[in-house]
Amino acid sequence: MVPLLKFAFSEEIAPPEDLLAPNFQVFITILICVSLVLSASFIGYRQFPGLSFVWYAIILPPIFFALYNGVFAAAVAVVCTAIFAPIYAHFLGFEGERFELQLLLLVTSLVALTIGAAITDRTKAMQTALKHEQLLEEQVDARTQELQQAYEFQRHLIRSIGHDVRQPLQTLNFLLDGMAADKEQTEGHMIIKNAQTVSRSATMLIDKVMEFARREMGHTQPAITATNTSDIWLALSSIFEPIAAQKDVTLEFDATDIVFSTDKALIVEALSNLLENSIRFSRTGQRVRVEARQSAEQVEFVVSDEVEMPVTKQEQQTGFGLGIVTQICGLLNGEFSRQSNEARIALIR
Structure with a gap:
């Protein structure tokens, strides 16, 4: 009961x-x-x-x-x-x-x-x-x-x-x-x-x-379209080759031709910030290289230079430009990482 x-x-x-x-x-x-x-x-x-x-x-x-x-x-x-x-x-x-x-x-x-x-x-x-x-x-x-x-x-x-x-x-x-x-x-x-x-x-x-x-x-929302890495290299070279030449820094672009879907303007802006940092800290006669690599899962961009910088100083180089790169990677469902003399942006395909 x-x-x-x-x-x-x-x-x-x-x-x-x-x-x-x-x-x-x-x-x-x-x-x-x-x-x-x-x-x-x-x-x-x-x-x-x-x-x-x-x-x-x-x-x-x-x-x-x-x-x-x-x-x-x-x-x-x-x-x-x-x-x-x-x-x-x-x-x-x-x-x-x-x-x-x-x-x-x-x-x-x-x-x-x-x-x-x-x-x-x-x-x-x-x-x-x-x-x-x-x-x-x-x-x-x-x-x-x-x-x-x-x-x-x-x-x-x-x-x-x-x-x-x-x-x-x-x-x-x-x-x-x-x-x-x-x-x-x-x-x-x-x-x-x-x-x-x-x-x-x-x-x-x-x-x-x-x-x-x-x-x-x-x-701002990404405008995802089919993009070719050769078009990205053309946009970057027109901006940074004169700047690199003024400092007598060699700027190289990988000869890859990869077609993938992304927001071209955003990825160009992200790579521009990485290139700007590399050229700024490079000395006369040094080289800055931009590469694109692809796999079944992702497309990876690598910006490398020959700047000899201690790890502690590299960790301190987290200025506004790198903040923009991190933000853009978040919008494009990508990842940004740095190690030694390389900066990487990985976009999921």
């Missing part, structure tokens, strides 16, 4: 919080229910002597209230049952054994109080869990608002960089281009040339920062 009552009342109905504490309305309800059950039990036993089990119904109120209201209601029901059961038995002509009645009341008290204590502990645990859940939701909401504010600030920063910084630099580039048109090789002309180089470098850096931020914010 107890498992049946527990299934019917305890698993489906969670006790309200206000019923776990002393409550006058609960006390009256228990008193009325106990009185009705005692009356029905002893009258039924007297009217139907053959149904001797009818008077065992007096155990129902304590167990019911223990299951539904917890330890307080169980204690009240036990006290009411223990007090009124002998009285009702006497006045309603109960002819059974008094010892059986006392034993039944004792067992009922122990079972009801045990169940009531367990239900109360479970209810308090549920309430504590709900409070923690509510607190966690509030913390998540607060953090979400912070992230939203940070996202809006990032968008505002990108717009500000694009307008407040990029435009003056472009204007400065135009002015320097006009001043550098003078072919006379004077000291002032060389200063203008140097300023022109610095200004263009700053413009390129800002462009890289803005594009990096757009990709971080998810505003």
Whole structure:
């Protein structure tokens, strides 16, 4: 009977919080229910002597209230049952054994109080869990608002960089281009040339920062198309061969001709950052080589140089350009790694 009552009342109905504490309305309800059950039990036993089990119904109120209201209601029901059961038995002509009645009341008290204590502990645990859940939701909401504010600030920063910084630099580039048109090789002309180089470098850096931020914010999606490595070599050589020649660095491209699917602009940008680093740190007479290798699973690009750099210093060379390479590899479902004098980009086919 107890498992049946527990299934019917305890698993489906969670006790309200206000019923776990002393409550006058609960006390009256228990008193009325106990009185009705005692009356029905002893009258039924007297009217139907053959149904001797009818008077065992007096155990129902304590167990019911223990299951539904917890330890307080169980204690009240036990006290009411223990007090009124002998009285009702006497006045309603109960002819059974008094010892059986006392034993039944004792067992009922122990079972009801045990169940009531367990239900109360479970209810308090549920309430504590709900409070923690509510607190966690509030913390998540607060953090979400912070992230939203940070996202809006990032968008505002990108717009500000694009307008407040990029435009003056472009204007400065135009002015320097006009001043550098003078072919006379004077000291002032060389200063203008140097300023022109610095200004263009700053413009390129800002462009890289803005594009990096757009990709971080998810505003750039790869445009996957069939790409040939020969087209990639052509794009890279047109940019970096003059730069390498100016430093007297030999730039070599592997003669492979591999067709695969990727975003050509993104892979060119990633390799450009690796080539820029290698050429920058190379000395006169050294060589920088770009290769492409393929297997059934992936296409691998390798940029190697002859720069003798300690491992500790290599680990420190993690500038903005390498951050861009890592970001692009993430977008293209690839992996970026560095070891010794080589940098590798592996794209899954």
